[in-house]
Amino acid sequence: MTQATPLRAAVVGSTGYIGMQCTALLAAHPDVELTRVLGHRSAGKRYCDVVPGSPVGLIIEDSLDPGSADVVMAALPHTVAASLAPGWLAGGATVIDCSADFRLHDAAAYRRWYGVEHPSPDLLDEAVYAMVELQRDRLACANLISVPGCYPTATLLACVPPLRAGLIEPDIVVDAKSGVSGAGREAKVANLFSEVNESVHAYGVAGHRHKSEMLEQLRDAADGDVGFTFVPHLIPMTRGILATAYLRPRPGVTEADLHELYAAFCDTSPFLDHVHTPPATKSVTGTNRAAIHSGWQDGMAVVTVAIDNLGKGGGGQAVHAMNVRFGFDETAGLESRVLWP
Amino acid sequence: MTQATPLRAAVVGSTGYIGMQCTALLAAHPDVELTRVLGHRSAGKRYCDVVPGSPVGLIIEDSLDPGSADVVMAALPHTVAASLAPGWLAGGATVIDCSADFRLHDAAAYRRWYGVEHPSPDLLDEAVYAMVELQRDRLACANLISVPGCYPTATLLACVPPLRAGLIEPDIVVDAKSGVSGAGREAKVANLFSEVNESVHAYGVAGHRHKSEMLEQLRDAADGDVGFTFVPHLIPMTRGILATAYLRPRPGVTEADLHELYAAFCDTSPFLDHVHTPPATKSVTGTNRAAIHSGWQDGMAVVTVAIDNLGKGGGGQAVHAMNVRFGFDETAGLESRVLWP
Amino acid sequence: MTQATPLRAAVVGSTGYIGMQCTALLAAHPDVELTRVLGHRSAGKRYCDVVPGSPVGLIIEDSLDPGSADVVMAALPHTVAASLAPGWLAGGATVIDCSADFRLHDAAAYRRWYGVEHPSPDLLDEAVYAMVELQRDRLACANLISVPGCYPTATLLACVPPLRAGLIEPDIVVDAKSGVSGAGREAKVANLFSEVNESVHAYGVAGHRHKSEMLEQLRDAADGDVGFTFVPHLIPMTRGILATAYLRPRPGVTEADLHELYAAFCDTSPFLDHVHTPPATKSVTGTNRAAIHSGWQDGMAVVTVAIDNLGKGGGGQAVHAMNVRFGFDETAGLESRVLWP
């Protein structure tokens, strides 16, 4: 579905890290007019006085009302978007939610992992999961779009293609490494520079919230149950996620088979690069790209995926989904360059 | 002078840090066609296989011949560009040199600081120093353009306006802080991660090479001699320079006078921001912008300038100068966004 | 005054960064028995379960009562120690306070900078400022010891010797660079890893709290007024302070005169090193040492001092003062090694 441009867009929760990416990308998007930036903490100030380096001059409003926007991009703590989405949808807006509120299709799983009843369980079936390269077809007519978490984005890019193709056993280990910005902009001792610099540690070993979201998608891809171990680690860097997936090839499947599979998969998207050496997260910093390497060690497939957790794993993917939804060029507003180092 | 586009550009020394910025910016520039990327170390490989994340597919040539390029952008060790520039100019190209070879106008100073005779001393007078905001008029018809070093860029933006306006004494202290990429991509123990991380130190205390370049410009601005102390420091970050200038106001000059001066100066360029709080280098990472803050402490003016050492302090300024030289929009190819954090 | 050992010591505010250094040093001190660790946030837990890597098994008590300790080491927010010190002193303890409460001798200055009335102004004259190398004599019989801030420690080591000796003009610029741990362990957005990594910025340009403390000491050293500009900067590292002092030699004073002065000064203490190249903060990480370099640039003296802000600039200096006060070997409990890198 195409749309007369410019599309009018509002960002709710515009001063958190994901909201900041959405705001920056929408402000520079050729087909979009950024109409409102909403936020609580810095309300009343000009956006560019709060977010260093931003060219956006709008005043931050202490409100959750996006006005007459065509698209509402929400980056809020869980349960908030779920409560407000029915109203936004009723007002005619397309809702693109970056929180966890519409990622699970099972309200019971939501309750288990987030500790509260889902505020709008009836919307769970309507929401389209915006792992764009894997759900492109369903996005074109979606009114409620749920942007995957950063860990799931990297993990699913590694695991879904071979699961769908039946090339690997449904028995997966993913060891993921994330920059600190993945923890958000909340003031917590655990994320102070002095606590995390010069250190690395695992967390969520007994089970991470995002695991449920990934399991839903992996089971769907495998069309059956999947053994899945997922351990995230905190890395002393600001941005970036690297997922290292350990995948057991089915009997007879070769390194070349998997190499071919990922090469073909990457050909389907302007944002996927099939690379020849294990990618560094820095090679995709600030972009909506994913760099995917398919390796092999003594019969085990080792696939590494690097993304920017706030780009492809957040605001970039939200804008990418918007582009597909409204018939824009997929890369519109997302063609940033990487300047190494 | 305007020019039929696309302008054909070659980068000589394209795989060092500054060369990488020039290449990335030229490749994405709307008015430029990147025709050749030259370099020694990785010659024969595709550029994008050498520079992570680059979309440039040209083969790196082991040559110093830019071919029939309209503009030659050079990022080479000192003396190399000085030796080759006469030939490039004779071939009709405009030369934009990012090395120190044409920054000084005094061949004796070159010999003193670089330890060798200048290979083309007759060109020193022809070269235009491309501190764009301070020499815009002379750039329009320059054929040999010399891009300032990263330290001078930040320092001169702080010091030249009040010197020219006669608002400060010619008695200046600049304490500068640079990210490690300023040291280039050469393999040296001193720049290994393990040596510089979690540490800060001063260097060049007895006198830094760039001081001579700055002194020439400062004397020119003051129209007389200038007392100038400059101490650089190495900061455990990849990109960015912060110059903290301690300026003694002339009798009667107030904080407001200086504030007004810098505000007016910043109004003259799309790349200068007069900011309300001392700027963080991160607020300009990856851009051609400079953030300037004019502060005051008990009668001493304290001016801080933040730039990206490889952007405004390197490749960005080179492209900016090219834009002015060829009559392009000043911001063409330089409108990158900052995505905090 | 010597003392039957072990000395019984309690740490009040033991889980902040400075309190953690005090606790670690006292726990390993050959002449000390650590009797109590007090703290609010983690009260009730074993200390080693709260502070990673600590061998201290005491339970953290939610109290401000040090019990029958011979020495109370306090690392608390300002005003708290000032309120409690009279009681601790009355109980017979020697008080070593790491806060700002007893650093100024002028109650009006305290009110101006900290915004509240000093709770115990009558104690201000009794308190001995524990810049040990500069006040060693007065410490031997002090009952109330005030440990300097980290910025003042580095700054005063650079500036006091030449001021006392009359070798420099009373017109000083100090540009200081601090690691993030100097901001303490409080949860603040500004100190999140993602906010400060890959960036540097100045702060307190218009005047920093510690300036008043330094001015008192500098005036005392100069025996007269002193022009003093002090600008601190935040560096993306956990520990360390580097102070770069720009000192104008009096007429006739040479580089060699200053070199000799600092060499002689460093000979007076086991913790001061007069080094041949500008010191890296990493060379003193985790120690109570200060590395001092005296440089010279075209007639300006440039002195750089590197310390660990939590060591020599905090807990190390507190323990050093305690050693002097109780007649222990000055280096007791402070002989840690540096393991580069």
Next chain:
Amino acid sequence: MTQATPLRAAVVGSTGYIGMQCTALLAAHPDVELTRVLGHRSAGKRYCDVVPGSPVGLIIEDSLDPGSADVVMAALPHTVAASLAPGWLAGGATVIDCSADFRLHDAAAYRRWYGVEHPSPDLLDEAVYAMVELQRDRLACANLISVPGCYPTATLLACVPPLRAGLIEPDIVVDAKSGVSGAGREAKVANLFSEVNESVHAYGVAGHRHKSEMLEQLRDAADGDVGFTFVPHLIPMTRGILATAYLRPRPGVTEADLHELYAAFCDTSPFLDHVHTPPATKSVTGTNRAAIHSGWQDGMAVVTVAIDNLGKGGGGQAVHAMNVRFGFDETAGLESRVLWP
């Protein structure tokens, strides 16, 4: 076997990162006299002028002759120690080698991974592998001691105990994360600050040199073949290794069984800590300790081990082995404190 102290020790290769740890630890060791520091690059200089912060005043000798030392600690590139060890042993010294030269017992594997013939294959059987907690008994009478690599140290602490106890399947995935100092002090572009900061990447995916060393030990522990996938990653920090081991429990084995196993194992050594939350590498920085956490996720055991790669994974382990060999207290010279942060 006990020994009249002080033991005379020489360090060969004393200015690389591992050699620097050995030197620092031996210089402060109560039972050792450091007699010679040998090294090529900085020969002729005083050690403390080359290694920042070191108190060692010996002149670095450009030689490979340890003189009449009782113990030779070698930290050299591979093949060098293997060539010289026969001579050192013949001279009566005990040799503690930190290189890879004596870690493998299979000369063919050495040729395959290091590309050269082993210079002294007859010594391979004599060498005792110094993973101290796992081979303590054999060290007491060893004359040629081979210190494990940093990756193997962390990996084997996680995997050997349950393999020996028969609690897990011989089918192991280890995902390891190392600080940059693990790559040594050689000048390489790949280890420049600007290349590795703000980034993480996998390497050695197809097979890492250290894998062969680990496989030998794992097969020994399992008394049979072992499926083993090992992928190392480079982390933007100086020191530290975290190994995340994914272990499949044998049928009937519970989380509690493994917990008990690791608790008992940690009780056997003063340097092993069984911790309650996944350890941060920073909690062991600068020490000879290993922090081990035994976790469980939906039937998969997830064991994380944190060490300092240059401490427990290098010089610390070398000194620990020396202590056992010569009957010193195991913790002699190794009781450093951690000062968080």
